[in-house]
Amino acid sequence: MTMKERLPDDGVDDALALLGRARTDSGAPRADAGRAGSAVPEAHRATPWPEARAVAARAGKDAAEAREPVRVPLGQGLGQVLAEPLRALTDLPSFDTSAMDGWAVAGPGPWRIDPEGAVLAGHGSAGELADGDAVRIATGARVPSGATAVVRSEHSRTDAAGHLHALRAVVHGQDIRPRGQECRTGDRLLTAGNAVTPAVLGLAAAAGYDELTVRPRPRVEVLVLGDELLTEGLPHEGLIRDALGPMLGPWLAALGAEVLGTRRIGDDAEALFAAVTGSAADVVITTGGTAAGPVDHVHSVLDKAGATLLVDGVKVRPGHPMLLARLEGARHLVGLPGNPLAAVSGLLTLAEPLLRALAGSPAPGPYRLPVGAEVPGHPYDTRLVPAVHRGDGVEVLHYNGPAMLRGIAAAHGMAVIPPGGARPGQPLEILDLPWQVMSAEGPGGGAQGVCFT
Numbered sequence: 491m492t493m494k495e496r497l498p499d500d501g502v503d504d505a506l507a508l509l510g511r512a513r514t515d516s517g518a519p520r521a522d523a524g525r526a527g528s529a530v531p532e533a534h535r536a537t538p539w540p541e542a543r544a545v546a547a548r549a550g551k552d553a554a555e556a557r558e559p560v561r562v563p564l565g566q567g568l569g570q571v572l573a574e575p576l577r578a579l580t581d582l583p584s585f586d587t588s589a590m591d592g593w594a595v596a597g598p599g600p601w602r603i604d605p606e607g608a609v610l611a612g613h614g615s616a617g618e619l620a621d622g623d624a625v626r627i628a629t630g631a632r633v634p635s636g637a638t639a640v641v642r643s644e645h646s647r648t649d650a651a652g653h654l655h656a657l658r659a660v661v662h663g664q665d666i667r668p669r670g671q672e673c674r675t676g677d678r679l680l681t682a683g684n685a686v687t688p689a690v691l692g693l694a695a696a697a698g699y700d701e702l703t704v705r706p707r708p709r710v711e712v713l714v715l716g717d718e719l720l721t722e723g724l725p726h727e728g729l730i731r732d733a734l735g736p737m738l739g740p741w742l743a744a745l746g747a748e749v750l751g752t753r754r755i756g757d758d759a760e761a762l763f764a765a766v767t768g769s770a771a772d773v774v775i776t777t778g779g780t781a782a783g784p785v786d787h788v789h790s791v792l793d794k795a796g797a798t799l800l801v802d803g804v805k806v807r808p809g810h811p812m813l814l815a816r817l818e819g820a821r822h823l824v825g826l827p828g829n830p831l832a833a834v835s836g837l838l839t840l841a842e843p844l845l846r847a848l849a850g851s852p853a854p855g856p857y858r859l860p861v862g863a864e865v866p867g868h869p870y871d872t873r874l875v876p877a878v879h880r881g882d883g884v885e886v887l888h889y890n891g892p893a894m895l896r897g898i899a900a901a902h903g904m905a906v907i908p909p910g911g912a913r914p915g916q917p918l919e920i921l922d923l924p925w926q927v928m929s930a931e932g933p934g935g936g937a938q939g940v941c942f943t
């Protein structure tokens with residue numbers, strides 16, 4: 491991006507400001523306040539971007555408290571969040587284990603070889619090894635009691651008399667993984683709140699689990715509004731392809747939500763009311779219809795449904811008409827603006843913190859990377875701009891207009907440009923996309939110690 495870049499849709503917020511908002515008796519903004527027919531127009535107070543994210547996270551956290559943990563078969567736990575610590579159900583390893591193919595030996599060599607014997611992984615009793623004896627052993631097999639070390643095949647030689655000789659010094663306990671080396675029964679392997687990753691599934695299986703106790707996935711339904719949307723073929727006669735239907739379900743699933751479905755509602759207020767009030771989802775996501783056009787029904791439908799607006803407009807570009815409402819039954823609705831990048835902005839600003847908190851996932855700590863070149867800012871609002879990693883920093887992408895997906899489709903993350911813009915070298919907060927993480931910091935884990943066997 492260059493300094494010549496024009497900020498998209500500047501001045502639109504002034505129009506929105508003139509629309510005003512009224513308040514309910516409770517002090518919360520009424521869902522259709524300031525729109526046609528509203529009695530008391532008042533200056534629109536969009537929520538600052540950081541505060542909007544905090545409101546969404548708080549709403550999710552409050553709703554999460556009423557949700558009971560669920561037990562799921564191990565194979566279904568991926569992407570969910572542990573509701574309780576993962577404690578070892580067994581010692582690991584659960585028996586003294588050979589770390590190498592070779593010989594279990596007892597005492598100093600050379601050793602007498604038991605010509606009949608061999609201890610294999612998964613086989614029953616390993617028997618007893620007398621001092622001066624050696625028996626063949628496979629990696630993963632139980633070490634016989636009395637054994638003092640394992641000698642690797644390649645570090646040994648047998649002679650014609652049936653004796654085993656070590657080709658290098660044998661250290662007591664070498665190549666034996668002692669029972670409980672990794673953990674003892676009852677040890678806490680992971681804390682509640684950890685995401686269930688493929689590695690966690692592996693650890694849980696090793697530690698004896700058939701089921702996991704996890705936070706229930708937030709159930710989400712996507713309602714795509716707009717009569718102008720086509721689901722296939724080329725745009726024609728003012729009709730355009732629905733870019734949000736194909737994008738949002740997979741995006742929300744990548745955030746850990748259970749997507750009940752994506753429905754196309756058109757610009758039909760009654761159908762929208764029925765879909766919102768009848769949805770089985772914890773979070774309803776609508777696209778389009780958030781502004782004040784003749785067929786923008788989201789506010790009036792929320793009002794009719796008795797919803798409470800928690801966020802009604804955010805000081806962010808693109809996407810400032812985004813909204814968050816609480817529906818009956820501790821359910822929520824996130825209204826994403828129709829412009830596709832504005833919808834992404836709403837997804838990252840409101841839906842992600844809400845869903846993360848509902849799922850019980852800890853919010854990732856914010857991280858910053860320096861931007862290479864100057865980035866123009868909005869005078870009062872935060873900007874979210876698709877960005878890519880370059881060297882040790884980031885570079886913002888050119889195609890970042892509210893109606894464009896070309897930038898975000900090529901991006902590694904979204905850079906947060908504070909009001910007023912950013913200078914070259916200024917560290918910018920980065921919002922990760924759920925399928926790629928730009929941060930160099932991982933979740934960490936003990937870096938000390940070495941375990942070669």
Ligand SMILES: Nc1nc2c(c(=O)[nH]1)N[C@H]1C(S)=C(S)[C@@H](COP(=O)(O)OP(=O)(O)OC[C@H]3O[C@@H](n4cnc5c(N)ncnc54)[C@H](O)[C@@H]3O)O[C@H]1N2
Pocket residue numbers: 499502503505506714715716718719730731732733734735777778779780781782783786808809810811826827828829830832892
């Ligand atoms: N008088 C004002 N007009 C507008 C304002 C405003 O403040 N005052 N804000 C503008 C901004 S900013 C945005 S963003 C949009 C938000 O509008 P809506 O949420 O009501 O969205 P629509 O009007 O339904 O659609 C806007 C735009 O996006 C296209 N669209 C909608 N859905 C999809 C989809 N699924 N896939 C692809 N494209 C979609 C739609 O055709 C429109 O072009 O309002 C501005 N107006």
Ligand code: MOO
Pocket residue numbers: 498499806807808809810811827829832892893
């Ligand atoms: O410009 Mo609008 O901010 O949401 O696309």
